[in-house]
Amino acid sequence: MFALRLLWRDWRGGELGILASSIVLAVAIVTGISLFADRLQQGIVAQSSSFLAADRVLQSPAPVDNLWLQQAEREGLQQAEILSFQSMVYAGEEVDATMQLTSVKAVSNHYPLRGQLEVSDEAFGSSIKTTASPPRGEVWLDPRLLPLMNLEIGDALYVGEAKLLISKVVVNEPDRGGNGFVLGARVLMNIADIPATDIVQPGSLVEYRYLFAGEADALSRYGEWVKGQMQPSHKWLNLKDTQPGISQSLQRAEQFLLLAGALGVGLAGIAIALAARRYSERHYDYVAIMKSLGATSARVMRIYIGNLLLLATIALLVGCAFGWLIQEMFILILQDYFDVTSTPEITLRPFIIGSVTALVCLLAFALPPLLSLQGTSPLRVLRRDLPNSGLGNVLTYGIGVSGIGLLMFWYSGNLTLTMAVLAGVGLTFVIVGVFAWYLLRGTARVGMQAGSSWRLALASMRRRGFQNAVQSVIFSLAIMLLLLLALIRSSLIEEWQVQLPEGTPNHFLVNVAKHEVTSLRTLLATNQLETEPIYPMVRGRLTRVNDETVAKRASRTDPTAQNSLDRELSLSWSKTLPNDNIIVEGEWWSEGSTAAEVSMEKNLAQRLQINTGDKMEFLIGSERLVVTVTSIRELDWDTMKPNFYMLFPPGLLNQYPATYMTSFYLPSGQKHFLNQFLREFPTITVIEMDSVIKQIRSIITQVSSAVELVLGLIIVSGLLVLIASVQASLDSRYQESAVLRTLGAKRELVLGSLVIEFSSLGLLAGFLAAFSAELSVYGLQEYLLRMDYVFHPWVWLVGPLFGAILIGIAGYVTCRKVVNTPPVEVLREI
Amino acid sequence: MINAQNIEKTVATSEGSLCILKGIDLEIKQGETLAIVGSSGSGKSTLLGLLAGLDVPGKGSITLAGRDITSLTEDERATVRADLVGFVFQSFQLLPSLTALENVMLPAELKGVAGARGLAEKYLQRVGLDHRFNHYPKQLSGGEQQRVALARAFASQPHILFADEPTGNLDTATGTQVIDLLFELNREEGATLVLVTHEQRLADRCQRSIQLEGGEIVADKRNKPSVVVSASGQN
Structure with a gap:
């Protein structure tokens, strides 16, 4: 009670203002940032997961063994299934029937497990978000498919043998990007209708995606189990695999938040130390008087530590409340970007972090100056100039710095970061x-x-x-x-x-025939669309490096590279080095070079341990081409611009059949341009990345x-x-x-x-x-x-x-x- | 009540050690009023600090009500002070963040005595400050602050009261009022009073005064016993 009275008297006398506000701020910062980081992370994880429409995806060219799905069920994971393939769809009766090559996606009832579909009841009308998927017998279409095929909501569409009712348009799917390139307009249907279509036969070119969502532990346990069962044709995907750019950005943001939080605590800690020091300096006389009146050192310490604990408790409660407010303010400002329909779970963890921070701050910063009060001599009442024999400066600062270090390490979990900041x-x-x-x-x-x-x-x-x-x-x-x-x-x-x-290319055009290049360029130019250069593309397979087969080399250097090399690569040529590419080894060819040479992308070169001077053999069609690697290029795959693993000098690939590709930026308001475009160039494939x-x-x-x-x-x-x-x-x-x-x-x-x-x-x-x-x-x-x-x-x-x-x-x-x-x-x- | 034998006090300075008190022998009877006089630097305040148990001598022993305080730790001496001693200082030594009433309550609160408030109110009334209970020290005049200090000193009901230049910061008239009050209260409470002063008229009001010079007692005289209360004997 006496400590409480003293605390109140100190507070009234204005002695505690800065000390209390420093503790409140330290707790508020940590609690606020932790709460916010928690919610942000939940929000981001939810949003990131929506790129996959799930937490994890198992990709397979054929249905997987039912045992795999039962195992997931045992782990308590939610599941959904997607089957995608390219197919022509038909509408109308025989005479004026229209048909179109589409990208069909058949989904099970629980799709999407994460994120939402954006659907509308009319083409190009206002859309709503939903977690429902098309019921049996119905189909949802890409809005531009309706005018393209002269269809309306309520009409029928044939997918193979199945006649399905067009009930909605699908404006966006959460996993459109994570699902690989979307070739052609989307047709979304129920997977239960697939047998009726009679399209999918053994050996059909289809892709199965099994979606899983659930607790992190269960997911990683199942991930480990399923990896043990997987064949090379299977892929176990998470956000990192599908969107490495986003994953890296998020990781950096998280590190920044942690760093900022740690520095915030450090700063608040300094403020606490300064305030506590001033407080104790002002209390030397108090203690001397109390001691002259008969208070023992232990009594003095009990009073001051009691005082401090009381102050800490009050500051803690106020700090937690402020932390909550800070976080609410963050959310308020960010509500446009947050998925408001999902309320993130509030855990006790941020409050515990805040409380522990307060405790450590007090022990490391406030206690040493207060402990020095204990050594105050009562003789000070007679001689005020008497120095105080408290803890030495080195010890006091040492305790403070250790406190900051401990908090930073605990908070960031990163020893390098902690040591770097402390050293700084x-x-x-x-x-x-x-x-x-x-x-x-x-x-x-x-x-x-x-x-x-x-x-x-x-x-x-x-x-x-x-x-x-x-x-x-x-x-x-x-x-x-x-x-x-x-x-x-x-x-x-x-x-x-x-x-x-702004203006990042958001549509890719592939399968452009040589004779279409000029008219394509004209069409894009007349519509004033920002376009990347048009690159030729020859399909070829890398077969040998020096005298070793690629399969053998990959199994030696990087077994994971085997999959990506067991397919045809896009080979292109260019007179000049593309804008965003940087030569890291060797030299770009001189103009007019006719030598059999190639410039290779850096990561692939590293995975196959290829250096300049190595010889590579490609199989293009039935012909073999041997070239020497003369340069290695570094490039950023996240820029949404055409990029190639292999670039050749012009002329070298002339004799092989080539198609062309490019990418361009289409503002969202001009999306209908695609219909005109596809009418003019029906054979060109448009990949929509917008x-x-x-x-x-x-x-x-x-x-x-x-x-x-x-x-x-x-x-x-x-x-x-x-x-x-x-x-x-x-x-x-x-x-x-x-x-x-x-x-x-x-x-x-x-x-x-x-x-x-x-x-x-x-x-x-x-x-x-x-x-x-x-x-x-x-x-x-x-x-x-x-x-x-x-x-x-x-x-x-x-x-x-x-x-x-x-x-x-x-x-x-x-x-x-x-x-x-x-x-x-x-x-x-x- | 107080017995000091052969006490010496030496402090270290930048020019070597300095002997402040040299072989002081002093006995103060219960209820006696004693003035310690001397010029600046003669060791008056040091002696007061030692007698009150605020400091320990380098040599010699001091007993307070029969307890040898030189062999006690600082905390044990604090307990002795709490039981026996009251203080009045030249610079008042009131806590600025406490009101007059709270300052007076402090000793009783530290002892954990019930009814600290009532006791404090009684002594503040006694020193004529019943209208100043909730004033802070800086809102009080010097004389009023010293009266609060007097109330605080007597509220702990000490057996021995130590006063260090109690009028040093006050003008003559106010000083006289405070001293009158001090002696009055002391008479009422029957405490032993040890007073450091350089004012002869103040020293004269005590039953006995000793004079210090260069750390030694150079004179020990008994004054006219005008304010004797319960002196049980003479030196």
């Missing part, structure tokens, strides 16, 4: 500290020639040399961490945007916004550190200002000198922070995020400017009351 912080401490100390000592000489406000400020900076050096380090750390996050955030978002910029790109974009936007918000939150903790740090020096400033004003110094002079002092410290700290941030971002991008490093000149401008202005303002606002308090009041308290 440690280095900053030492380098910045020493540099600041020397620089501040040097201000004395400058001060002699300066005007009065400046002279006062510089003298004050020198007098408090050590404290100011420590303060500069803290300012620097805070600014550095903010700059660091801003830098990483920019590169992440820029990289994502570069990956799929909905996939839309989905990827939506995830990227969602994650980018999250990253921005987290950065905002970290800035708040950075500001809190700045304020706590300014507050720490407040007591001695009160005294000095009172003495100066008693001696006749004007209010403006004192205030001016304070602003100059803080701005100069801020400028110095900002400059040093820019240096450390640039160094750290280099390390992080190079070794952790695996991104290319670029120099950031703006950091060197923004850092010092931001430091000077922000710390100047923080100093002004915090210290204004120093000059507004009548000197007599201050002096009376001394």
